[in-house]
Amino acid sequence: MYPKPIPPSHRTSRILYMTGVWAVLAIWLLPVAAIIMTSFRTFDDIMAGNYWGWPTKFNILENYAAIFQHTDMLVYFRNSLIITIPSVVLVLALSTMTGFVLSRHKFVGSTLLFAAFIAGNFMPYQVFMIPVRDLMVSLGLYDTYGALILFHVSFQLGFATLFMRNFIAALPGELFQAARAEGASPMQILRIIVVPLVRPALAALAILLFTFIWNDYFWAIVLTQTDAVKPVTAGLANLRGEWVSAWNVISAATLFVAIPPVLMFFLMQKHFVSGLTMGAVKG
Amino acid sequence: MSNVTLKNVNKHYGPFHALKNIDLDIVPGEFVVMVGPSGCGKSTLLKTIAGLEEVTNGTINIAGRDVTREEPGDRGIAMVFQSYALYPHMTVRQNMGFGLRIMKRPPEEIEAAVQRAARILRIEELLEKKPAQLSGGQRQRVAIGRAITREPHVFLFDEPLSNLDAALRTQMRVELATLHKDLNATMIYVTHDQIEAMTMADRIVVLRAGVIEQVGTPLGLYHNPANRFVASFLGSPRMNFFEGIVSSIEDGAVVVNVDGLPPLAFANIREGHGLTQNATVAVGVRPEHLHLSGDHEIQAPAKIRLSEQLGRETVLYADAGALKTVGSDTGTSDVTLLAGEGGIPAEASTVTFGFDTNRAYLFGPDGQTLTTEKTIGA
Numbered sequence: 335m336y337p338k339p340i341p342p343s344h345r346t347s348r349i350l351y352m353t354g355v356w357a358v359l360a361i362w363l364l365p366v367a368a369i370i371m372t373s374f375r376t377f378d379d380i381m382a383g384n385y386w387g388w389p390t391k392f393n394i395l396e397n398y399a400a401i402f403q404h405t406d407m408l409v410y411f412r413n414s415l416i417i418t419i420p421s422v423v424l425v426l427a428l429s430t431m432t433g434f435v436l437s438r439h440k441f442v443g444s445t446l447l448f449a450a451f452i453a454g455n456f457m458p459y460q461v462f463m464i465p466v467r468d469l470m471v472s473l474g475l476y477d478t479y480g481a482l483i484l485f486h487v488s489f490q491l492g493f494a495t496l497f498m499r500n501f502i503a504a505l506p507g508e509l510f511q512a513a514r515a516e517g518a519s520p521m522q523i524l525r526i527i528v529v530p531l532v533r534p535a536l537a538a539l540a541i542l543l544f545t546f547i548w549n550d551y552f553w554a555i556v557l558t559q560t561d562a563v564k565p566v567t568a569g570l571a572n573l574r575g576e577w578v579s580a581w582n583v584i585s586a587a588t589l590f591v592a593i594p595p596v597l598m599f600f601l602m603q604k605h606f607v608s609g610l611t612m613g614a615v616k617g
Numbered sequence: 618m619s620n621v622t623l624k625n626v627n628k629h630y631g632p633f634h635a636l637k638n639i640d641l642d643i644v645p646g647e648f649v650v651m652v653g654p655s656g657c658g659k660s661t662l663l664k665t666i667a668g669l670e671e672v673t674n675g676t677i678n679i680a681g682r683d684v685t686r687e688e689p690g691d692r693g694i695a696m697v698f699q700s701y702a703l704y705p706h707m708t709v710r711q712n713m714g715f716g717l718r719i720m721k722r723p724p725e726e727i728e729a730a731v732q733r734a735a736r737i738l739r740i741e742e743l744l745e746k747k748p749a750q751l752s753g754g755q756r757q758r759v760a761i762g763r764a765i766t767r768e769p770h771v772f773l774f775d776e777p778l779s780n781l782d783a784a785l786r787t788q789m790r791v792e793l794a795t796l797h798k799d800l801n802a803t804m805i806y807v808t809h810d811q812i813e814a815m816t817m818a819d820r821i822v823v824l825r826a827g828v829i830e831q832v833g834t835p836l837g838l839y840h841n842p843a844n845r846f847v848a849s850f851l852g853s854p855r856m857n858f859f860e861g862i863v864s865s866i867e868d869g870a871v872v873v874n875v876d877g878l879p880p881l882a883f884a885n886i887r888e889g890h891g892l893t894q895n896a897t898v899a900v901g902v903r904p905e906h907l908h909l910s911g912d913h914e915i916q917a918p919a920k921i922r923l924s925e926q927l928g929r930e931t932v933l934y935a936d937a938g939a940l941k942t943v944g945s946d947t948g949t950s951d952v953t954l955l956a957g958e959g960g961i962p963a964e965a966s967t968v969t970f971g972f973d974t975n976r977a978y979l980f981g982p983d984g985q986t987l988t989t990e991k992t993i994g995a
Contacts, residue, residue: 392859511669512702516716516767526715530706 373585397586421486422543425494433498454492481557486547501535541602545595566591590607619680619770620645626675635661637827648805648843650799650814653824659807667696680770699776701756704747709759710744716767734762734856747936823847840993845984854953855946856901863881863896877940883979885989901978904955920967931956
């Protein structure tokens with residue numbers, strides 16, 4: 335096991351270590367704290383330059399109400415859900431199938447196909463920006479939910495396939511042989527044997543995908559233009575234009591946008607952590 | 618109850634020839650055990666019968682039907698795996714009924730089949746449990762029960778007892794043999810354990826490097842091995858092999874010179890042995906035929922190096938000077954002897970052991986047995 339735990343007998347080291355941990359945590363959380371505080375401030379407070387201090391007056395209700403009254407955040411929020419949920423569901427369904435085939439069936443070119451799925455992960459996605467935008471324009475999907483769903487599904491599929499393939503490959507091979515000997519078709523094996531056994535992997539993957547897709551900003555601004563289809567991340571950026579320096583409202587909106595992924599993380603923290611390490615271990 | 622017939626079955630994995638011209642006839646109700654060292658192709662052969670591996674060429678008949686190109690599920694087989702391969706997310710009841718559910722049988726029929734199998738294997742009280750809650754022996758019972766519910770033409774076992782501890786293995790061995798009698802089913806069983814093969818089989822199939830070396834009853838193979846490989850594979854402790862040179866051939870009698878022994882005259886040699894003078898041959902004698910007392914044709918002195926006392930018998934490893942064994946269990950050139958309960962010589966003591974040439978086997982340069990068949994039980 336590395337790093338080695340500090341034994342309780344080393345008192346000084348332990349105290350230093352714990353102090354260090356808290357210090358790092360504080361630095362890490364400081365911007366978040368600042369955003370939370372800012373979302374409580376009045377506009378006047380910000381104009382007066384009170385960015386880090388205690389708010390002179392708490393304006394919580396007004397700031398948060400402003401998100402719904404003066405901005406289109408609700409529309410963006412709905413757009414994000416419309417984009418994220420089908421994308422996650424589609425990626426889960428497709429990657430379970432691709433993972434199953436690539437881990438359990440050998441066919442000519444299977445290794446190459448798998449390599450192609452993985453290789454996609456290593457491409458810096460910025461290089462796709464112009465081709466993908468042009469593609470969506472010629473497909474007539476530019477500035478629609480479809481553009482983002484299609485892109486996210488295909489782009490996340492590489493990682494998701496690797497993840498599911500490794501997980502399914504780690505299941506004992508005799509299980510599949512037993513099911514086959516009992517007359518189960520590949521589709522039945524997938525449905526009755528594989529899906530129930532990979533449920534933990536699917537849960538972990540769902541959270542990862544939800545977070546990735548919900549938090550995407552780059553493709554949101556590349557592939558959408560109108561407010562009617564913009565997801566929250568792009569919508570947030572819009573607020574700056576409309577409310578030049580209303581940082582208190584922007585902060586409030588930011589926190590509002592962060593609710594779903596944070597909520598998901600806390601609800602399924604166990605799966606999230608295992609998801610980060612799961613696919614990587616066995617190959 | 619049905620027969621299984623393999624005709625000229627071949628299996629290639631790329632350049633590797635895993636099964637070579639396998640011909641085998643299994644009669645209804647027979648318990649056939651396939652043995653061989655690891656990598657000999659016994660599991661591959663079982664999987665080709667199951668349909669989990671495709672044959673390169675040749676035909677497989679089960680119950681009079683050509684199933685060579687059929688899916689495993691359509692062949693009327695049921696397989697029991699070494700790792701049991703129980704579906705971890707299903708209860709014992711669901712595991713045992715899985716095959717029938719796939720076949721879309723009515724629920725009452727499935728339940729009846731599960732109950733019947735559970736009764737046979739005495740696992741009725743485990744039906745609601747998940748595999749993880751069961752012990753190794755119980756899991757193996759469930760795996761066998763899963764096979765029984767499908768009422769297959771043939772049961773296939775792939776080293777089913779290898780994951781169990783010694784005590785449980787003996788118990789399951791007896792249970793499987795009993796089950797075979799009760800169900801009167803055709804069973805094919807793969808193992809590397811010669812004791813399982815000897816105790817359970819109606820007939821043993823010995824495989825080496827994808828080739829069937831010999832097929833026969835356990836005692837038939839033990840007493841009349843077709844070649845040196847079969848002779849060395851069956852029997853524990855292993856047969857002693859001594860290398861020798863043919864010194865003369867007269868009227869079917871062959872005289873062999875082995876270093877450290879007086880000349881051995883074999884009268885019981887098969888026709889057409891093809892031996893020539895100065896050919897290198899091997900003489901095989903089972904440890905139980907090397908006697909520490911009495912008058913025997915061939916006698917030699919040896920110094921006891923090590924004794925393994927097993928209670929009923931004692932295995933002795935002895936250094937016989939110029940007389941060296943080849944290919945022994947222990948990797949040494951010591952002679953292996955067996956002593957009964959009485960008269961166990963002390964370690965480091967010198968003994969005289971003897972044997973009769975009619976108890977010995979002569980193996981030709983190609984390893985084939987050249988001595989004529991011995992009467993079993995004589």
